[in-house]
Amino acid sequence: MITSFLIKSLDRTIVVAVAILLALAVIVPALNLLTAPEHLLHVPTYLVSLFGKYLTYALLALALDLVWGFCGILSLGHAAFFALGGYAMGMYLMRQIGARGSYGNPLLPDFMVFLDWKELPWFWYGFDMFWFAALMVVLVPGLLAFVFGWFAFRSRVNGVYLSIITQAMTYALLLAFFRNDMGFGGNNGLTDFKDILGFNVQADGTRAALFAASALALAGSLVVTSGIVRSKFGKVLVALRDAESRTRFLGYRVEHMKLFAFTVSAMMAGVAGALYVPQVGIINPGEFAPANSIEVVIWTAVGGRGTLIGPIVGAILVNGGKSIFTAAFPEFWLFALGGLFVLVTLFLPKGVVGTAQNYLATRRASHAAARKESESEKSASLAAAETMAAE
Amino acid sequence: MTGKKPRNLLYLDGVSVSFDGFKALNSLSFVVEPGELRAIIGPNGAGKTTMMDIITGKTRPDAGEVFFKGDIDLTKKDEAAIAALGIGRKFQKPTVFENHTVWDNLELALNRSRGVFATLFYRLTGEDKSRIEEILSTVRLTVRRDDLAANLSHGQKQWLEIGMLLAQEPELLLVDEPVAGMTDAETAETAILLKEIAKTRSVVVVEHDMGFIRDLGVKVTCLAEGSVLAEGSIDFVSNDPKVIENYLGR
Numbered sequence: 001m002i003t004s005f006l007i008k009s010l011d012r013t014i015v016v017a018v019a020i021l022l023a024l025a026v027i028v029p030a031l032n033l034l035t036a037p038e039h040l041l042h043v044p045t046y047l048v049s050l051f052g053k054y055l056t057y058a059l060l061a062l063a064l065d066l067v068w069g070f071c072g073i074l075s076l077g078h079a080a081f082f083a084l085g086g087y088a089m090g091m092y093l094m095r096q097i098g099a100r101g102s103y104g105n106p107l108l109p110d111f112m113v114f115l116d117w118k119e120l121p122w123f124w125y126g127f128d129m130f131w132f133a134a135l136m137v138v139l140v141p142g143l144l145a146f147v148f149g150w151f152a153f154r155s156r157v158n159g160v161y162l163s164i165i166t167q168a169m170t171y172a173l174l175l176a177f178f179r180n181d182m183g184f185g186g187n188n189g190l191t192d193f194k195d196i197l198g199f200n201v202q203a204d205g206t207r208a209a210l211f212a213a214s215a216l217a218l219a220g221s222l223v224v225t226s227g228i229v230r231s232k233f234g235k236v237l238v239a240l241r242d243a244e245s246r247t248r249f250l251g252y253r254v255e256h257m258k259l260f261a262f263t264v265s266a267m268m269a270g271v272a273g274a275l276y277v278p279q280v281g282i283i284n285p286g287e288f289a290p291a292n293s294i295e296v297v298i299w300t301a302v303g304g305r306g307t308l309i310g311p312i313v314g315a316i317l318v319n320g321g322k323s324i325f326t327a328a329f330p331e332f333w334l335f336a337l338g339g340l341f342v343l344v345t346l347f348l349p350k351g352v353v354g355t356a357q358n359y360l361a362t363r364r365a366s367h368a369a370a371r372k373e374s375e376s377e378k379s380a381s382l383a384a385a386e387t388m389a390a391e
Numbered sequence: 392m393t394g395k396k397p398r399n400l401l402y403l404d405g406v407s408v409s410f411d412g413f414k415a416l417n418s419l420s421f422v423v424e425p426g427e428l429r430a431i432i433g434p435n436g437a438g439k440t441t442m443m444d445i446i447t448g449k450t451r452p453d454a455g456e457v458f459f460k461g462d463i464d465l466t467k468k469d470e471a472a473i474a475a476l477g478i479g480r481k482f483q484k485p486t487v488f489e490n491h492t493v494w495d496n497l498e499l500a501l502n503r504s505r506g507v508f509a510t511l512f513y514r515l516t517g518e519d520k521s522r523i524e525e526i527l528s529t530v531r532l533t534v535r536r537d538d539l540a541a542n543l544s545h546g547q548k549q550w551l552e553i554g555m556l557l558a559q560e561p562e563l564l565l566v567d568e569p570v571a572g573m574t575d576a577e578t579a580e581t582a583i584l585l586k587e588i589a590k591t592r593s594v595v596v597v598e599h600d601m602g603f604i605r606d607l608g609v610k611v612t613c614l615a616e617g618s619v620l621a622e623g624s625i626d627f628v629s630n631d632p633k634v635i636e637n638y639l640g641r
Contacts, residue, residue, distance in 0.1 A: 005512055233510035235495055239488045246486045249447060250559065251474030252505050260507045 009227030017309050018219045025215035029208030045204050050323065052211035052279045054316045059218045059272035061299045061311035062225060063265040068297070069306030070229050071261045072241035074159075077166030078269050079292035080173050081141035083283065085270025087177075088140055090190035090283040091124060092133030093201070097194050110192070111185045121183045130197055137274040138267040145266030146259065153255035153262075158244070167290050174288035189284025190277075201278050214275045218312070221268050226308055228264070237261060298341045304351025313353050398461050400425045400593050401563055406445060406455030407617075415441040417617035418455070423563065428589035430604045431597045432628075433614035434638045439597045440483070442614070443565050447480050448473040459563070475505065479561030483568045485548035489541035493532050493551055496540050497523045500555035523558070530554035530584075546577045553584065564594045570603050582606040601629070613638060 010018075028043055028051065035042040060082050067073040099106040103113040107120055126132040148169060152162055180186035199206040228234050240247040240254045248254050277283045286292075296315075303314020318340070326333045348355050401423040408416045416438045423429055433439055444450040445457060448470045457465040465473055474480075488496050501519055503509070527533045530550040535543065540551060549569060556564055569585070570578040582603055588594060598604055604611060604625055611628045613620045615638060621631040628634055 002512075004514060228511065231511050232498065232513035233507060235491060235499055236510055238490055239499055242488055242490055243486050245449070245470070246482070246488070248470035249474055249480050250500055250505075250555070251471050253471045256507050 005227045005231060006223060008230050009223050011226070011230075013309055014222060014226045017222060017312070021215045021219040021222070025212040025219075028215075029212050032208050033204060045207050048204075048211050049207050049279045052207070052214045053276060054319050055211070055214035055218050056272045056276040056279070057296075057299065057319055058312040058315040059214070059221055059275070060269050060296055061303065061315040062218070062221055062308065063268035063272065064296050064300050065305055065308060065311040066225050066228065066265045066268070067258075067262055068300060069308075069311075070234060070237045070241065071258055073258060073262060074163045074297070075166045075262075075265075076163045076290065076293045076297065077168075077170040078265070078296050080166075080170035080288055081145060081266040081269035082273035082276070082292075083173070083177075083285075083287035084141045084144065085137045085273030086277040086283040086287060087184060087190070087273075088127075088133055088136040088270070089274035089277045090193075091127040091136075091184075092130060093193040093196060093278060094190050095124070095128040096196065097192065100194055101192070109185070109190070111180075111188065112183075115180060123183065134274075137270050141266040141270035141273075142263050145263045149259045149262040153258045156255075167293070170288050170293055171290050174285050174290070177285035177288060185284070187285065189282060189286075191282040191284075193278065193281060196278050201281065207279070210275065210279050214279070217271055217275060221271070222308065222312070224264075225268075228261070229308070233257070233260075295337070298337060300351075302340060302344050302348075302351055304348075304354030304357075307351065307353045307357065310351045310353035314351060317352070399423060399458075400427070400460060401446065401595075402456070402458040402461075403442075403446075404456045406442075406452045406457060408441060408445065408450060408452045414617050416445070416452070419614070419618050420455075421612055421619055421622070423593050423595060425562075426589070426591075426593055428586065428594045428607065428609045429596070430607055430609055430611045430625075431595060431614060432599070432601075432604065432611060432638065433620070436616075437614040437638075438617040439614055440567060441617075443480060443567060443597070446473075446565060447478060471505075474559070474561075477560070477562035479556040479559045479564045481552050481556055481564070481566045481569060483571065485545065485552050487540040487543070487548050487551050487555070489539065492537050492539055493527070493543070494523065494536045496551060496555055497526055497558050500558040502558065502560040526554045526557050529557065546573050549573065549577075549581070550584075553581075553588075557588065562592050564588065564592060566594060566596045568598055569596065570598065570600055578603055579606065601625075 028048060031041050031043040032045060032048050037044070060078060063081075064075060064078045067075055094109040097109065101110040101113075103110055105113050108117060112120070127136070148166075152165065157165065176182055177184050177189075178187055184190070193201045195201065196206065196210075199209070201207075229237065236247065236252055236257055239250075240252065240257060244254055273283075273287075295318075299315040299318045300311040301314070302318055303312065304310025318337070322333060322337070325336055344351065350358060399422040403422070404420045406416050406419045407414065419438065419442060431439055431442075441450060445452050446465060448465065448468055452466055459465050459473075459476060459478065463476060468476070488499065491499070498515070498519070501523065503513070503519070524533070527536055530553055532543075532547065532551060532554065535547070540548065543551060553566075553569070556566075566585070570581050573581065578600065585594060585596065586607065596604075596607070608625070610623065611625050612622045613628050613631070613634050615633075620637060621628045621634050
């Protein structure tokens with residue numbers, strides 16, 4: 001059952017994309033670790049972490065594509081799930097610091113000592129164990145998405161109203177996490193990480209491993225997402241995106257379908273956030289900013305929504321552009337981003353990948369038509385020759 | 392009402408609903424027997440579409456009873472539950488899934504388990520495949536099976552939608568203006584198709600085209616201002632002075 005589900009997910013584009021990601025997971029760490037710094041092909045560690053960060057963004061955009069591209073749910077709060085996954089990982093990394101913090105308290109992270117807290121809050125229990133933190137990375141965003149979606153989809157909140165409440169959700173979380181007494185480090189968030197699974201987070205080897213883990217997570221999520229959208233369930237998603245009430249009259253429980261897609265998507269966003277945090281070394285409430293969620297929508301739109309590969313390409317292109325652009329003209333980046341969104345909406349409504357796929361499909365179709373025509377011409381002339389011979 | 396359960400397939404009694412003070416249905420009562428093909432006529436605003444909305448769970452009545460198969464109270468169920476009970480609906484405007492192929496439209500409509508995990512791990516069995524092929528030939532769309540529904544003509548979309556209803560295998564089929572915008576030839580074929588379908592299930596057809604209703608040759612209910620004006624054969628109804636005044640004469 002599971003294998004047939006996974007086999008169905010693999011069409012040519014997905015196979016190529018997964019192969020590229022797996023190759024990157026091997027080659028980039030190898031070029032970083034096995035070549036000397038002065039070597040021509042050496043990849044410096046800061047680039048490894050930078051590209052690792054892009055891959056986590058790509059995973060976030062892929063998660064958004066599942067709900068926006070295939071289900072029609074324009075979530076403007078997906079960065080919240082990303083940040084929650086990031087906080088779960090950040091809490092694990094904080095607990096790993098142990099007595100090495102500035103205050104040397106073996107149990108309490110520095111910010112708690114600073115706030116004069118005497119004991120660890122209950123919701124920090126268990127985060128010293130990696131398996132527990134890893135579970136929370138998917139469970140917390142998943143649970144929030146499930147509860148949020150349960151109410152929103154059952155009440156049939158749709159379209160722009162749903163988008164607005166997802167913005168409100170991430171904004172509410174932003175405000176909550178800013179408060180010191182929430183117990184998540186307030187304004188400063190969680191930082192000064194030391195170890196992950198016993199390895200120094202700053203070490204080249206750890207950074208390379210985190211890059212490889214991000215590439216593998218993205219490849220795995222791509223296969224799962226592709227399996228979902230290619231199954232009959234995926235067809236129902238597209239059906240309810242295009243004609244929701246018709247789908248209801250066919251007997252499908254639209255709210256359950258949406259809820260499942262939304263929850264899976266939030267879990268993927270959580271994994272992305274968890275891989276992001278050790279690579280950038282910090283998680284703070286700024287990640288909940290409504291603008292972050294809107295940026296994810298732009299990456300997805302630029303790459304091409306509803307294409308799976310598009311959001312990955314879009315996230316890497318836009319963020320690569322951002323890294324270059326903000327170094328050259330830092331004050332113009334937001335204008336460039338806004339302009340890009342307008343241009344893509346006007347001229348490439350299907351995004352870069354969607355437009356390219358359409359172009360290839362029409363070219364293939366016209367080739368096939370031309371071939372058919374020349375074949376029928378050939379057979380016609382053959383038939384004509386036969387009749388002539390008969391005469 | 393107590394103790395005496397109605398045994399009809401569909402039973403509406405005293406159903407009223409109003410929107411912002413406008414009475415769309417005013418104490419509407421009528422019954423459909425198993426295996427019956429029934430035509431419903433009436434002027435615009437008579438409540439024909441509202442009646443379908445009530446039966447399929449899209450609208451809740453303010454008052455009255457709606458029962459299916461004797462004792463299933465439809466006013467307590469939502470669209471998906473009612474569809475699962477075996478009530479199919481065809482809309483006035485053809486609504487097929489335009490981004491899916493003809494085949495996928497029928498596969499989605501096929502009467503199979505509709506849960507999240509059942510659809511996630513669904514595999515097309517030989518049985519389902521031959522059933523879809525059978526429906527494709529019934530609605531004459533076999534050659535277009537791999538085309539997107541968006542590329543079908545208007546008449547073909549209507550037929551695809553009828554095919555989807557067949558795939559749903561409903562016990563009761565509600566059909567809203569099936570021949571609107573069809574050519575005369577398509578209209579005649581649709582009448583044949585509906586009569587064929589009605590052999591195995593009950594069908595309620597709402598239609599304005601009197602010629603088409605005459606082709607069907609079935610019991611007719613005329614609605615006006617949210618309640619039943621007259622009921623009987625087409626000749627009986629069309630000679631009723633109230634019907635002529637309210638509908639035909641205008």
